[in-house]
Amino acid sequence: MNEPIPISAVAIGPDEEALVLEVLRSGRLTQGPKVEQLEQRFAAAHDVGQAVAVNSGTTALVAALQALGVGPGDEVITSPFTFVATLNAILESGATARFADVTEDFCLDVECARALVGERTRVVLPVHLYGLPADMPRFDELARERGLSIVEDAAQAHGARVGGRSVGSFGVGCFSFYATKNVMCGEGGMITTADADVADQLRLLRNHGMRVPYRYEVPGHNYRLTDLQAAIALPQLDRLQAINDARRAHAAHLSEGLRSVPGLRLPSVPAGREHVFHQYTVRVTADAAVDRDGVVAGLAERGIRAGVYYPRLVHDHPSHRDHPRVVVDETPVAAQVTAEVVSLPVHPRLSRTELDRIIEAVTEVLR
Ligand SMILES: *Cc1c(COP(=O)(O)O)cnc(C)c1O
Numbered sequence: 001m002n003e004p005i006p007i008s009a010v011a012i013g014p015d016e017e018a019l020v021l022e023v024l025r026s027g028r029l030t031q032g033p034k035v036e037q038l039e040q041r042f043a044a045a046h047d048v049g050q051a052v053a054v055n056s057g058t059t060a061l062v063a064a065l066q067a068l069g070v071g072p073g074d075e076v077i078t079s080p081f082t083f084v085a086t087l088n089a090i091l092e093s094g095a096t097a098r099f100a101d102v103t104e105d106f107c108l109d110v111e112c113a114r115a116l117v118g119e120r121t122r123v124v125l126p127v128h129l130y131g132l133p134a135d136m137p138r139f140d141e142l143a144r145e146r147g148l149s150i151v152e153d154a155a156q157a158h159g160a161r162v163g164g165r166s167v168g169s170f171g172v173g174c175f176s177f178y179a180t181k182n183v184m185c186g187e188g189g190m191i192t193t194a195d196a197d198v199a200d201q202l203r204l205l206r207n208h209g210m211r212v213p214y215r216y217e218v219p220g221h222n223y224r225l226t227d228l229q230a231a232i233a234l235p236q237l238d239r240l241q242a243i244n245d246a247r248r249a250h251a252a253h254l255s256e257g258l259r260s261v262p263g264l265r266l267p268s269v270p271a272g273r274e275h276v277f278h279q280y281t282v283r284v285t286a287d288a289a290v291d292r293d294g295v296v297a298g299l300a301e302r303g304i305r306a307g308v309y310y311p312r313l314v315h316d317h318p319s320h321r322d323h324p325r326v327v328v329d330e331t332p333v334a335a336q337v338t339a340e341v342v343s344l345p346v347h348p349r350l351s352r353t354e355l356d357r358i359i360e361a362v363t364e365v366l367r
């Protein structure tokens with residue numbers, strides 16, 4: 001029996017080891033020069049003026065909403081097909097969450113979002129799910145028309161582009177460095193913005209509202225990233241192009257091998273958008289030989305660890321269903337895809353042989 005193929009795998013090499021050792025030996029383990037270097041390189045890599053490092057993708061989202069002045073009475077429109085952090089951050093800010101449907105590409109539908117915009121709407125919050133950017137030029141148009149701010153949940157989309165522009169440059173961009181993400185350091189996050197005032201607010205919020213020690217300008221948090229974490233993320237950021245290229249090549253190989261499997265709908269990339277394949281996600285359609293959960297089980301038997309992101313809509317849990325600031329509208333496309341999606345391993349450490357094993361297993365399960 002072959003070794004099981006995991007859905008994700010960390011790639012830490014000698015560059016990360018050397019930089020972590022350098023920080024350890026410097027004795028400076030808190031936020032310092034490595035964090036600053038990471039911020040500068042991250043901003044440059046995403047064509048945006050400012051980047052502010054924080055300690056997770058979740059706190060990036062909370063701080064972004066707070067820096068924009070979002071609070072109780074305000075509404076934020078987002079996708080129901082996302083990780084719970086997106087919703088929890090909205091609730092943490094005090095705002096009310098509204099959910100627009102997604103399109104067949106799994107990203108927030110601009111027209112459905114437009115239909116929900118009302119008096120109280122302050123922010124539209126698209127999620128670049130699986131590494132595919134949402135239709136940002138059209139969200140940009142909507143935001144300008146209706147006087148809204150954009151917050152991008154780019155936790156899965158480091159380096160992705162749309163219309164030649166990087167994600168995180170359309171609004172306030174929120175990235176995650178959690179262990180499985182395209183750039184990672186265990187736990188960490190980054191916020192991008194072109195607005196220097198927003199960046200200034202973010203820097204205050206992450207450090208208890210202090211610009212100078214013990215002068216508190218706003219009530220804040222401790223959302224600081226450490227130099228040890230930055231030392232792990234920096235070499236990966238330098239390799240981002242290669243990481244994303246490898247993921248794209250693996251996705252292309254999977255799509256080539258799976259294109260005539262019945263009952264399977266492969267990911268497609270709309271014109272003008274660059275996918276970075278944080279996940280390679282297929283849909284098991286109604287005419288398939290087995291259903292989605294059957295596919296996951298069949299793959300597990302063959303040593304392939306597939307993932308289901310996400311098995312239910314984000315608000316459809318006992319923890320959130322009856323929350324007074326969670327307002328649910330019908331989202332039929334999201335409801336359907338959540339029952340059909342399965343993500344196959346696509347991470348950069350996969351070999352050609354392993355990719356072929358995945359193709360063979362999927363083909364067998366759906367025969
Ligand atoms: C990972 C993730 C987050 C949260 O990031 P953390 O660093 O884990 O807090 C938010 N949104 C999405 C879509 C994610 O995948």
